[in-house]
Structure formats: structure tokens, C-alpha cells
Amino acid sequence: MYLTRHEEALLAGEEGFGCQRAMELLVALGKIYDADRLIPIVSAHLSGVSYKTMGEGGLLFLKELSGDARVTVPTTLNPAGMDLQRWRGMGVDANFAAKQIEIITCYSHMGVETTCTCTPYVIGNLPGIGEHVAWAESSALSFINSAVGAMTNREGGPGALAAAIVGATPEYGLHLKENRAATIVIEVGDIREIFDLSLLGQAVGPIVGGGIPYFRGIHPELEGMKLLAAAMAASGSVAMFHVEGLTPESDEQVLDGLEAISIGRRELDVAKESLQTADEPELIALGCPHLTVKEVRELAKMLEGKQRVKDVEVWFCTSRSVRDECTKEVEVLERFGKVVCDTCMVVAPIEDQYSVTGTNSAKACNYLPTLCSQKVVCASARELLEGLM
Amino acid sequence: MRLGERASGGIDVIFRGRGISRGLARGEVLKFVEPFSFLGGVDPKSGELRVGKGNLRDHVFVFPCGKGSTVGSYVIYDLKVNGNLPAAIINSTVETIVATGAVISGVPLVDSVDIDLLRDGDSVTVNGGTGEVILEGVVMQRTATCFLRYGGEILMLKRSDKVGSFQGKWAGVSGYIEDGETARETAIREVFEEVGMSGITLSAPVRRMIREDDNIWCVEAFLAEAPTREVDLDWEHTDHLWVEAGKVRDMDTVPGLLDILDQLL
Known part of the structure; x- marks a missing residue:
């Protein structure tokens, strides 16, 4: 792989240990994927934030790296293992909280913006069409590849952090235009509500795997794109998709000769059933990926003036x-939960x-059984909340 | 591959892989034959494998490729913190999780090495910068093999108990490549000596290395149409059979034969 003089210097350790490790990692990834060079990025988004998933090894790695390494492009963070201000109210124990705060402090020390969210694109980290970035968080990276037209691979946490420090990433995969073409056409019928887009993603992920689907018959707004991206990234490993007439690169697609499949009500029902393993939730959790302002307003409208009867923990x-932008709506929601x-x-x-x-x-239904030992009730927000009234 | 300097009881063999994570280390091989997930696959506090047997600490950990959660990268770092890092890692094909963990923990890592040639307890030196893996104290055996075909059937020979290796196993015509001889010349000479045929035309070769005890057999194999079904065996074999290619797998053959024959056909 070709390295500039500056990159060679970083690799030689001339700008400290952290930069050297970051360069070593980018060079290793570049070798694995046959990249010719590094390309500059305009932003990064990092996974590997919750102490629950990073563990002691992850924390100690960050401590070592944050000694002298700093990010050189705007960089945001994925969700942490707790509400950083109200963790006691969530029942998180003090030891976990202390470790979690250490992790956030390390990132902050490296210059990372510590608003912890899986939807960085609605809080100001929004690259433009054709701009290269290095994003982890499978739902967010698929969203910006697809809905925005920015270019990123499906990064892991350390790879995205290394790219943020160096300000560049190996040029391979979805950074190259020729790798962003649709690989399969999905004809969709009978989408009735936004929840169906989550089920659509669930149904399509296993069929597409790591391919790039081209959707016909759907017209999602930002929130629908978000749910579709998240579900396909979890049930498959989809890092990009096109929606006819809607996503920026959809017009350029050549569909002749591509396999085409149809997804309708039957497939959506099957997808829902495949996720459902229980009927009575102990915790109802909405906002995976994180609720947008529009979603918070819609939920508040639905719950305004309603009485909660059943005592089940609810998280928005x-x-x-x-949250800061929706103070009035938050008041309504907090009568039902946190x-x-x-x-x-x-x-x-x-x-x-909870169990x-x-x-x-x-997306959450895919991960809750393995990462959180949960049984799962998969239903629309309305169904779940009406069960409490 | 090339031959290195002589060591006691054999020679050092150098494999040229791809250097992924820098560093130089020597250790004993601990091998796991399936894709490995560091998350759940090893206890970072002790270094003990949870799947399979053994302790990673100071061993050269050999496995085909990584799998599973991306958190596995941090488990490798956790091994470092607990003083239980492997000396080095060798993969057939590396993927992102293991590469990331090796780099952030400073473990030399080489991939694109034929791990079938390595076994538990081997002493190896791994250079993650150059991609070189040096295997100590093995014996290189250079041989040529020729499979003869007549009417779609393959000639299989049963090795006598007077030959130096693989007695009683079924094989093609084969023999050591002698000094100054090419593999082609060996094959033609052996066909004449072992079954009494001449005037054959050899196919393009298939090359394979096969590990057996302390030997590495470098086999160069050919296919040729036999001029006759008449076989004139010498002392090296006790029996012969003309066999349909599909039936060879039912026979007790020398190591690696099926794979080589598949490629030639």
C-alpha cells in the first residue's frame, strides 16, 4: 500500500505511540482488503462505547491510546451502557457506572464529541454526497451510505477510531463507486405503517447477506430509512441499499439481469413471528435506533391525556x-416511562x-436474546403502549 | 518456500506468508483446527482455551480464521493486560477482528500460510513484518508422483513393506527426486522402473506439501495416459489395481492423495 511521507512518519512513531498504533491498524486493514492507499475522511463515528460490550480489555486499550492520540476529524460516539446523568434511576450499579464514565472520559480526552447516539446524522454529524467517512454502528453507516450518499465501509470500533486519529481510511469496498451498485431488486407490497419497514429489513437481511438491495414500492422518510437500515444490518450484514426515486445513487443503478424477489404481507408476518419469543414484556423499550424529534412528537401525541394502568417499565x-429539544413532549412521555x-x-x-x-x-429483537439474555415481544409502538392503557 | 540452515534432527523450513501485525516471536505451536472466536473461546484471565485444549500464553496460536463478535479484538487486548498473550498468531486467512486485536495488542500476526503443515508442539519463529514463518527441525522429502490412466481407470499400487515409507498404503507411481533430476524426469524414470511402461506424456503438474510426523513431503504430481493395461511390478509394490477415479476414496491411500488426484482430474 502506498503511504504519504506524513503517513510513513506516523507509522514510524514520530508523532507518538497512539498515532503509530492507529497507522499500524489502518495498514493491516489495508493489506487485508488490498487497498492501494489511504484516503482522507471528513468525519468518524465510533462503536465500542458501552462497558458491557467493551469489557476491561476495551477500557484499558482506550486508556493506553488516549495517552497521546487525538482525533483529527469530527468524531461522534455510539450509545454507552447507561444514561450518563440518570444511571441510578436505571438501576445500573456503581462499579459499572464508574467504568463507563472512565471510557467516556478517555474518548473525551481524545477530542471525541461525547453525545452518545446511534443517530449521529440527526445531531450534526452529517457528511455530504460522495464524501468519505469512517463509521462504525451498522445502522448509521448504512443510513449515510444509502440515504445520504456518503461513503463508508462497515467499520469496527477500533478501525473507525484509528481512521479518526489519522484522518484517513484504507480505500477499498464501499469507498469505490464500482462496489456500490445494487445486487438484487426487492419488490415490496403492502407496507401499512412504519413498523412494517423494520420487518421488511428483517425479512430482506438474510436473503441479501452482504449484498446491496434496490427497493421498489416503498417511500420511507428519514425515520423509515433508519429502521430499515438498522434491521437489515442486524439480520444480514447490509451496509448499503437503494430506494427507487429516493436515495441519491438510485438513478444510476443498472437493474437488467439482477435477481428480483417480492416481499409482501406474508413475508412480513413470518419475519415478525421469527423474532417473537414471549407475550408479556417486563420492559418496553422504544428507540432503536434512537428516537428522532419527529418520533418523540408522534409518541407524545399518541400518549397525551392517556392514563397508564399497567405497571411495566417503559424506556424511550x-x-x-x-431530549433537550423536546422538553414539552418529554413531560408527556415521562408519565408513561423514562x-x-x-x-x-x-x-x-x-x-x-429484566428477562x-x-x-x-x-434490530433490537435480533440482539436482545444473545447480548441481553431476553425473551422478546416484537410489536409496533402503538400495540406495545396500548397494552398499558 | 526455501530451505534454511541445518538444525539438529532436520532443517528449518521457511514459509512466506503475509505480514499483518509487526513483531518477531518464537514459540511452540498450539493449533485449533476450526474458525475461532476470541469472545467465549478463551478465558482472558488465565489464557486457557474454553473450546479445545491448551493455554495461549507464549504459544504461537495457529487457526484457520477468526469468527464471531467484534468484541473479540478487545478480548485479545484483555489477554495482554493479564499477561496471557500468545507469542504470535498464524492464520490461513485473517479477518478484521483478529487483525485488529493483534495490532492493538502488539502480537505478531502472519496469514496466507498453509496451516496443515503445522502441528501442536512445533517450534516456529514468526516475523509479522516480513510475513516469514520459520519451522524448525523438519525433514523435507521431495517426491514426484504419476497417476496412470487407461480407459478412464486409474492405476493404484500397493506399497510393499520393503519401502521406506507408507508401507501397505495405496499410491500412484512415485519416488524421490534425485539430485540433478527434475520432477518430470523422476516421474518418467519411476514409471519405467515400477510398472515397466515407457513413452508416456505427462500432464501439467500439481504441487502439494503434506505434513506427516517430522517430514514435509513436497509432492509434484502428474497424470499420464498409460499405453497398456499390462503392469510389470518391481519390488516396491505387492499389488496393483485399475480403479475408477470415484472409487479411490474407498482405498487406504497415502496422505494427500485424494486431493492431488482431484486436482489432476
Whole structure:
């Protein structure tokens, strides 16, 4: 792989240990994927934030790296293992909280913006069409590849952090235009509500695997794109998709000769059933990926003036920015549950308190059984919340 | 591959892989034959494998490729913190999780090495910068093999108990490549000596290395149409059979034969 003089210097350790490790990692990844060179990036988004998923090894790695390394491009963070301000109210124990705060401090020390969210694109980290970035967080990176037209691979946490420090990433995969073409056409019928887009993603992921689907018959807004991206990245490893007439690169697609499949009500029902393993939730958690302002407003409208009868814990997961922007709506929501920031049901240690979680997110339904030992109720937000009234 | 300097009881063999994570280390091989997930696969506090047997500490950990959660990268770092890092890692094909963990923990890592040639307890030196893996104290055996075909059937020979290796196993015509001889010349000479045929035309070769005890057999194999079904065996074999290619797998053959024959056909 070709390295500039500056990159060679970083690799030789001339700018400290952290930069050297970061360069070593980019060079190793470049070798694995046959990249010719590094290309500059305009932003990064990092996974590997929750102490629950990083563990002691992850924390110690960050401590070592944050000694002298700093990020050189705007960089945001994925959700942490708890609400950084109201973790006691979530039932998180003090030792976990201390470790979690150490992790956030390391990132902050490296110059990372510590608003912890899986939807960085609604809080100001929004690259433009054709701009190269290095993003981890499978749902967010698929969203910006697809809905925005920025270019990123499916990064792991350390790879994205290394790219943020160096300000560049190996040029391979989805950084090259020729690798962004549709590989399969999905004809969709009978989408009735936004929840169906989550199920659509669940149905399509296993069929497409790591391919690039081209959708016909759907017209999602930002929130629908977000749910579709998240579900396909979890049930498959989809890092990019096109939606006819909607996503920026959809017009350029050549569809002749591509395999085409149809997804309708039957497939959506099958997808839902495949995720459902229980009927009575102990925790209802919405906001995977994090609720947007629009979603918070819609939920508040649905719950305004309603009485809660059943005593089930409810979490509305969102970013602190969105919570701050929706003070009135938050008041309505908090009569039904907690508006939880910086975290979500997948990366918080919910298994210490709950064993059945209800959610409208197919992505969460994929991870809750393995990462949180949960049984799952998969239903729309309306169904889940009406069960409490 | 090339031959290195002589060591006691054999020679050093150098494999040229691809250097992924820098550093130089020597250790004993601990091998795991399936894709490995560091998350759940090893206890970072002790270094003990949870799947399979053994302790990673100071061993050269050999496995085909990584799998599973990306958190596995941090488990490798956790091994470092606990003083239980492997000396080095060798993969057939590296993927992101293991590469990331090796780099952030400073473990030399080489891939694109034929790990079938390595076994538990081998002493190896791994250079993650150059991609070289030096295997100590093995014996290189250079041989040529020729499979003769007549009417779609393959000639298989049963090795006598007077030959130096693989007695009683079924094989093609084969023999050591002698000094100054090419593999082609060996094959033609052996066909004449072992079964009494001449005037054959050899196919393009298939090359394979096969590990057996302390030997590495470098086999160069050919296919040729036999001029006759008449076989005139010498002392090296006790029996012969003309066999349909598909039936060879039912026979007790020398190591690596099926794979080589598949490629030739």
C-alpha cells in the first residue's frame, strides 16, 4: 500500500505511540482488503462505547491510546451502557457506572464529541454526497451510505477510531463507486405503517447477506430509512441499499439481469413471528435506533391525556440533543416511562433486572436474546403502549 | 518456500506468508483446527482455551480464521493486560477482528500460510513484518508422483513393506527426486522402473506439501495416459489395481492423495 511521507512518519512513531498504533491498524486493514492507499475522511463515528460490550480489555486499550492520540476529524460516539446523568434511576450499579464514565472520559480526552447516539446524522454529524467517512454502528453507516450518499465501509470500533486519529481510511469496498451498485431488486407490497419497514429489513437481511438491495414500492422518510437500515444490518450484514426515486445513487443503478424477489404481507408476518419469543414484556423499550424529534412528537401525541394502568417499565431511548429539544413532549412521555439518553436496551445491562423486553425494533429483537439474555415481544409502538392503557 | 540452515534432527523450513501485525516471536505451536472466536473461546484471565485444549500464553496460536463478535479484538487486548498473550498468531486467512486485536495488542500476526503443515508442539519463529514463518527441525522429502490412466481407470499400487515409507498404503507411481533430476524426469524414470511402461506424456503438474510426523513431503504430481493395461511390478509394490477415479476414496491411500488426484482430474 502506498503511504504519504506524513503517513510513513506516523507509522514510524514520530508523532507518538497512539498515532503509530492507529497507522499500524489502518495498514493491516489495508493489506487485508488490498487497498492501494489511504484516503482522507471528513468525519468518524465510533462503536465500542458501552462497558458491557467493551469489557476491561476495551477500557484499558482506550486508556493506553488516549495517552497521546487525538482525533483529527469530527468524531461522534455510539450509545454507552447507561444514561450518563440518570444511571441510578436505571438501576445500573456503581462499579459499572464508574467504568463507563472512565471510557467516556478517555474518548473525551481524545477530542471525541461525547453525545452518545446511534443517530449521529440527526445531531450534526452529517457528511455530504460522495464524501468519505469512517463509521462504525451498522445502522448509521448504512443510513449515510444509502440515504445520504456518503461513503463508508462497515467499520469496527477500533478501525473507525484509528481512521479518526489519522484522518484517513484504507480505500477499498464501499469507498469505490464500482462496489456500490445494487445486487438484487426487492419488490415490496403492502407496507401499512412504519413498523412494517423494520420487518421488511428483517425479512430482506438474510436473503441479501452482504449484498446491496434496490427497493421498489416503498417511500420511507428519514425515520423509515433508519429502521430499515438498522434491521437489515442486524439480520444480514447490509451496509448499503437503494430506494427507487429516493436515495441519491438510485438513478444510476443498472437493474437488467439482477435477481428480483417480492416481499409482501406474508413475508412480513413470518419475519415478525421469527423474532417473537414471549407475550408479556417486563420492559418496553422504544428507540432503536434512537428516537428522532419527529418520533418523540408522534409518541407524545399518541400518549397525551392517556392514563397508564399497567405497571411495566417503559424506556424511550434517544440522544440528549433530541431530549433537550423536546422538553414539552418529554413531560408527556415521562408519565408513561423514562426518556433515557446516551444508551439503549441493547447496550445497557438490562439482563440484571429484566428477562422479557418488548420493542418495535427488529434490530433490537435480533440482539436482545444473545447480548441481553431476553425473551422478546416484537410489536409496533402503538400495540406495545396500548397494552398499558 | 526455501530451505534454511541445518538444525539438529532436520532443517528449518521457511514459509512466506503475509505480514499483518509487526513483531518477531518464537514459540511452540498450539493449533485449533476450526474458525475461532476470541469472545467465549478463551478465558482472558488465565489464557486457557474454553473450546479445545491448551493455554495461549507464549504459544504461537495457529487457526484457520477468526469468527464471531467484534468484541473479540478487545478480548485479545484483555489477554495482554493479564499477561496471557500468545507469542504470535498464524492464520490461513485473517479477518478484521483478529487483525485488529493483534495490532492493538502488539502480537505478531502472519496469514496466507498453509496451516496443515503445522502441528501442536512445533517450534516456529514468526516475523509479522516480513510475513516469514520459520519451522524448525523438519525433514523435507521431495517426491514426484504419476497417476496412470487407461480407459478412464486409474492405476493404484500397493506399497510393499520393503519401502521406506507408507508401507501397505495405496499410491500412484512415485519416488524421490534425485539430485540433478527434475520432477518430470523422476516421474518418467519411476514409471519405467515400477510398472515397466515407457513413452508416456505427462500432464501439467500439481504441487502439494503434506505434513506427516517430522517430514514435509513436497509432492509434484502428474497424470499420464498409460499405453497398456499390462503392469510389470518391481519390488516396491505387492499389488496393483485399475480403479475408477470415484472409487479411490474407498482405498487406504497415502496422505494427500485424494486431493492431488482431484486436482489432476
